[in-house]
Amino acid sequence: MSALSLTAKDFASDQDVRWCPGCGDYAILNQMRKVCAKLEARRENTVFVSGIGCSSRFPYYMDTYGFHSIHGRAPAVATGVKIANPDLDVWMVTGDGDGLSIGGNHLMHVLRRNVNLKILLFNNRIYGLTKGQYSPTSEEGKKTNSSPMGSIDLPLSPVSVALSSEASFVARCIDIDKNLGEVLERAAAHKGSAFVEIYQDCNIFNHKAFEYATDRAVKEEHIIRLEHGKPLIFGKDRDKGIRLHDHKPEVVQLRSGIKEDDLLFHDEHDESLAFLLSRMSHPDFPEPMGVFYSIGDDCYEDLLTKQIQDAEAARGKADLNALFNSGDTYTIEA
Amino acid sequence: MVAGTKDERGSKPVTNRSSAVVFFAGDSGDGMQKAGTQFTDTAAIVGNDVATLPDFPAEIRAPAGTVAGVSGFQINFAADDIHTPGDEVNALIAMNPAAFKAHIEDVEVGGIVIVNDSEFTKVNLRKAGYSEGYNPLDDEKFTLRYKIYKVPISRLNTEALADSGLGAKNIAQCKNMFALGLIYWLYDRPIDPTVKYLDDYYGQVKNLPEVSKANIATLKAGYFFGETTEMFPVRYHVSKAAIKPGKYRKVTGNEALAMGLVAAAKLSGKQLVYCSYPITPASNILHNLAAMRHFGVKTFQAEDEIAAVCAAIGAGFAGQIGVTGTSGPGMALKSEAINLAVMTELPLIIVDVQRGGPSTGLPTKTEQADLLQAMFGRNSDSPLVILAPQSPADCFDIALEASRISLKHMVPVIILSDCYLADGAEPWLIPDSCGLKPIEITHRTDPDGFEPYARDENLVRPWPVPGTPGMEHRIGGLEKQHITGDVSYDAENHQLMSVIRRRKVELVAKQIPHLQVHGESSGDLLVIGWGGTYGSILTAVNRAQQAGKSVSSAHLRYLSPMPGNLGDVVRSFKKVLVPELNMGQLRLLLRARFLVDARGLNKIQGKPFLVEEVEEAIDLMLGGVYGEREFLMPRHHQVRLEDQEYDLGGCQQDSAASIPM
Ligand code: SF4
Numbered sequence: 001m002s003a004l005s006l007t008a009k010d011f012a013s014d015q016d017v018r019w020c021p022g023c024g025d026y027a028i029l030n031q032m033r034k035v036c037a038k039l040e041a042r043r044e045n046t047v048f049v050s051g052i053g054c055s056s057r058f059p060y061y062m063d064t065y066g067f068h069s070i071h072g073r074a075p076a077v078a079t080g081v082k083i084a085n086p087d088l089d090v091w092m093v094t095g096d097g098d099g100l101s102i103g104g105n106h107l108m109h110v111l112r113r114n115v116n117l118k119i120l121l122f123n124n125r126i127y128g129l130t131k132g133q134y135s136p137t138s139e140e141g142k143k144t145n146s147s148p149m150g151s152i153d154l155p156l157s158p159v160s161v162a163l164s165s166e167a168s169f170v171a172r173c174i175d176i177d178k179n180l181g182e183v184l185e186r187a188a189a190h191k192g193s194a195f196v197e198i199y200q201d202c203n204i205f206n207h208k209a210f211e212y213a214t215d216r217a218v219k220e221e222h223i224i225r226l227e228h229g230k231p232l233i234f235g236k237d238r239d240k241g242i243r244l245h246d247h248k249p250e251v252v253q254l255r256s257g258i259k260e261d262d263l264l265f266h267d268e269h270d271e272s273l274a275f276l277l278s279r280m281s282h283p284d285f286p287e288p289m290g291v292f293y294s295i296g297d298d299c300y301e302d303l304l305t306k307q308i309q310d311a312e313a314a315r316g317k318a319d320l321n322a323l324f325n326s327g328d329t330y331t332i333e334a
Numbered sequence: 335m336v337a338g339t340k341d342e343r344g345s346k347p348v349t350n351r352s353s354a355v356v357f358f359a360g361d362s363g364d365g366m367q368k369a370g371t372q373f374t375d376t377a378a379i380v381g382n383d384v385a386t387l388p389d390f391p392a393e394i395r396a397p398a399g400t401v402a403g404v405s406g407f408q409i410n411f412a413a414d415d416i417h418t419p420g421d422e423v424n425a426l427i428a429m430n431p432a433a434f435k436a437h438i439e440d441v442e443v444g445g446i447v448i449v450n451d452s453e454f455t456k457v458n459l460r461k462a463g464y465s466e467g468y469n470p471l472d473d474e475k476f477t478l479r480y481k482i483y484k485v486p487i488s489r490l491n492t493e494a495l496a497d498s499g500l501g502a503k504n505i506a507q508c509k510n511m512f513a514l515g516l517i518y519w520l521y522d523r524p525i526d527p528t529v530k531y532l533d534d535y536y537g538q539v540k541n542l543p544e545v546s547k548a549n550i551a552t553l554k555a556g557y558f559f560g561e562t563t564e565m566f567p568v569r570y571h572v573s574k575a576a577i578k579p580g581k582y583r584k585v586t587g588n589e590a591l592a593m594g595l596v597a598a599a600k601l602s603g604k605q606l607v608y609c610s611y612p613i614t615p616a617s618n619i620l621h622n623l624a625a626m627r628h629f630g631v632k633t634f635q636a637e638d639e640i641a642a643v644c645a646a647i648g649a650g651f652a653g654q655i656g657v658t659g660t661s662g663p664g665m666a667l668k669s670e671a672i673n674l675a676v677m678t679e680l681p682l683i684i685v686d687v688q689r690g691g692p693s694t695g696l697p698t699k700t701e702q703a704d705l706l707q708a709m710f711g712r713n714s715d716s717p718l719v720i721l722a723p724q725s726p727a728d729c730f731d732i733a734l735e736a737s738r739i740s741l742k743h744m745v746p747v748i749i750l751s752d753c754y755l756a757d758g759a760e761p762w763l764i765p766d767s768c769g770l771k772p773i774e775i776t777h778r779t780d781p782d783g784f785e786p787y788a789r790d791e792n793l794v795r796p797w798p799v800p801g802t803p804g805m806e807h808r809i810g811g812l813e814k815q816h817i818t819g820d821v822s823y824d825a826e827n828h829q830l831m832s833v834i835r836r837r838k839v840e841l842v843a844k845q846i847p848h849l850q851v852h853g854e855s856s857g858d859l860l861v862i863g864w865g866g867t868y869g870s871i872l873t874a875v876n877r878a879q880q881a882g883k884s885v886s887s888a889h890l891r892y893l894s895p896m897p898g899n900l901g902d903v904v905r906s907f908k909k910v911l912v913p914e915l916n917m918g919q920l921r922l923l924l925r926a927r928f929l930v931d932a933r934g935l936n937k938i939q940g941k942p943f944l945v946e947e948v949e950e951a952i953d954l955m956l957g958g959v960y961g962e963r964e965f966l967m968p969r970h971h972q973v974r975l976e977d978q979e980y981d982l983g984g985c986q987q988d989s990a991a992s993i994p995m
Binding site: 043045067078081084106308310315324329330 | 581600628630638644654656799801811
């Protein structure tokens with residue numbers, strides 16, 4: 001069968017999708033299937049690996065190879081898959097609890113190693129599967145079953161975490177936003193760990209957490225779409241921008257004596273800028289969407305393969321008898 | 335053991351011995367492991383059977399000169415077959431007072447003690463914890479009991495290297511070779527293999543020719559010191575052992591295990607993906623394998639124990655051999671992931687090099703107390719395969735066997751090695767790789783009628799590998815629907831799957847050999863053990879048999895599933911004794927499973943059994959002295975009923991407890 005003939009539907013498994021009606025996961029799933037079809041992915045060569053949580057049911061719904069592993073450990077399982085077979089296209093699906101709480105350690109290390117994986121972190125700022133406790137991305141003061149008087153934890157920014165973990169590709173998008181497909185395509189094309197935070201609506205336990213960024217009437221005032229080499233402009237009328245003042249970003253009104261050239265220009269290769277952007281959050285700033293950072297770097301499994309090739313070249317491809325007879329040997333005569 | 339005849343070699347008489355136990359002890363910076371390893375290599379090269387027991391301090395650099403910082407290396411070398419590093423030391427080399435203090439009790443009465451007299455200073459005696467003004471070398475308690483030779487090793491070494499051009503510190507670092515040279519002379523060994531080693535290692539690999547020269551010079555100085563001085567009246571000679579002819583090398587358990595895993599990869603046409611987080615005493619499996627990139631070995635040093643096992647599971651899913659290595663504390667961390675492999679029925683090998691516990695415990699000391707953890711230490715019913723090597727070289731065979739079972743039966747396999755096996759060494763008859771049986775694995779590629787959880791006659795599910803068209807499927811930790819592998823919460827299905835997982839492991843028993851009994855197949859007493867206690871048990875039982883006692887032994891290398899004839903074996907004897915380096919874990923299983931009145935000999939001292947301790951327990955069992963006691967524990971190298979009372983230090987009245995209850 002030619003890969004060209006595959007459509008989004010061909011990437012749907014025979015399993016009934018069991019997320020709650022209205023869950024943001026549906027939109028992401030549909031987009032993912034479309035992207036696979038568009039990129040002419042081979043089903044047999046594609047592997048989805050996940051941890052535990054609502055988002056981690058994702059692999060069951062893709063007609064590819066899939067591994068629904070244990071809580072927080074998907075980066076490690078996916079790393080093992082890539083080490084064992086670097087030719088596979090491996091996608092990892094995680095959530096804010098799975099990826100940043102119980103599995104925070106693994107996320108940090110998979111990113112710094114630059115294993116060639118595409119990591120999708122569905123951030124709904126809540127624990128959905130366990131029925132609504134505050135998560136590492138829940139806002140301070142969040143009232144949930146486990147924080148009736150309000151959460152006293154400071155939330156993490158997933159993008160800041162990824163950047164600090166030396167990720168080579170970091171992006172953010174929204175489940176129902178038009179740019180999701182583009183960002184997934186960019187992630188797929190990246191060689192190395194690609195980290196994508198996706199704002200995802202938990203219809204049941206944290207509905208409208210991202211309303212400011214999704215409501216048609218106001219969203220363009222609250223997000224800023226990143227484009228490499230372009231000035232940071234936002235607003236429905238594209239009349240606002242971000243300027244650097246005293247090493248800090250500030251929102252400025254355009255056309256009131258401020259020109260585009262006065263604004264910050266996005267540069268995907270600039271780590272400091274990416275971090276600065278990752279610190280901009282609602283309601284003080286529009287939240288950046290798109291690719292924050294992207295650089296080319298060697299990926300882990302290629303370096304490992306190269307070491308093996310180098311060792312084989314330098315020491316000769318060894319056979320077992322050579323191994324057994326290495327070290328000090330001696331012969332006992334009959 | 336002394337075997338009699340004397341002859342003359344050089345100017346001194348030579349006494350033949352059938353075996354000897356030498357112990358090098360010094361500060362951790364004194365190079366005792368190197369001296370011990372060299373002595374072992376040479377003994378192997380001249381054709382002795384050897385068994386070793388390295389003994390490291392847990393701290394990398396405990397304060398110099400203290401008992402906590404003593405590093406030791408025990409070698410038993412013999413003209414006959416030996417299986418243990420020896421109970422009693424015939425010759426101790428103590429490089430400082432702390433080493434003397436730590437190991438003098440291990441020396442046989444009348445044994446040789448060579449002390450580095452230069453280091454028995456006031457300061458060093460104090461560091462070793464001796465009271466002010468006391469020197470054990472002047473104490474009749476020791477001088478009458480042992481043959482103590484005071485050799486100013488540090489000073490003689492410095493003098494020998496006065497013209498070496500090295501600084502004082504570098505010169506001091508050579509003194510282990512002086513001591514080694516002296517012991518080579520005392521035991522009539524050639525120095526050439528060590529000269530060659532020093533030349534290769536310092537001269538070639540490290541490119542430090544002057545260090546190489548200095549080490550060789552002081553090695554020779556030590557040797558000639560023995561020859562020239564009037565101090566030693568005799569030398570000893572241990573002849574070649576009647577070892578099966580062939581080509582040998584010395585291996586430690588961890589080396590053998592690493593080679594076994596590589597061999598399994600080659601024999602199965604797979605890549606070895608070894609994922610590990612550094613932990614004593616398993617780390618040098620990782621080191622060994624990391625140096626084998628030219629064999630196509632992929633090692634992954636993970637960020638933690640959990641990541642290590644998960645990556646190994648990922649590698650198994652992707653169609654290669656995923657292995658993770660650790661020790662007890664790491665096993666505890668891996669348990670959830672091991673269950674993922676149980677549920678997904680993927681091949682996975684977990685190497686647990688056991689050490690003293692619980693918790694951080696005794697990181698550098700041996701114990702075999704993770705059996706129940708391996709067996710039951712995971713949530714829910716979690717059957718898997720457990721194997722245990724019985725000697726350092728057996729680690730090779732067990733690694734191969736574990737791989738064969740895991741790959742062919744799609745089941746996680748735990749290898750329970752231990753610190754004693756991992757670091758201990760013995761000669762290994764090098765196999766010819768052509769004689770090793772290939773591990774044939776089939777990955778299903780035919781999508782027609784494919785179901786991820788359909789099973790063959792051994793209840794093994796297929797292992798379709800990502801990359802294979804038409805076989806796309808999803809697995810995970812949720813319960814599986816029988817045959818289809820879909821997620822299922824169905825009550826009857828869960829019970830069925832639980833039965834299948836258990837039965838699948840039981841069916842492995844069909845593929846494993848029956849338990850062999852050493853000695854008569856029935857009689858008064860069966861001594862049954864597992865893992866690293868093999869050598870001590872075998873030697874003790876051999877001696878009992880030679881003394882005409884009705885004692886047999888059996889040793890379990892397969893702990894789950896157990897060999898099919900195990901029940902018959904244990905029921906064929908009037909009494910059953912289970913020596914273990916734990917509080918009675920196999921004993922518990924045997925009693926529960928076979929309703930036998932098994933009794934224990936249980937030692938939890940971070941050390942292997944002395945042969946003598948097992949012999950004593952055998953006699954106590956045969957003499958009916960155990961009474962109602964379920965187990966006895968050796969104390970101070972002896973098993974005596976009166977020693978079983980421990981003052982537990984509590985404030986209740988019954989704090990002096992009789993431990994076996
Ligand atoms: S609980 Fe929330 S995140 Fe989970 S499926 Fe329902 S809506 Fe989606």
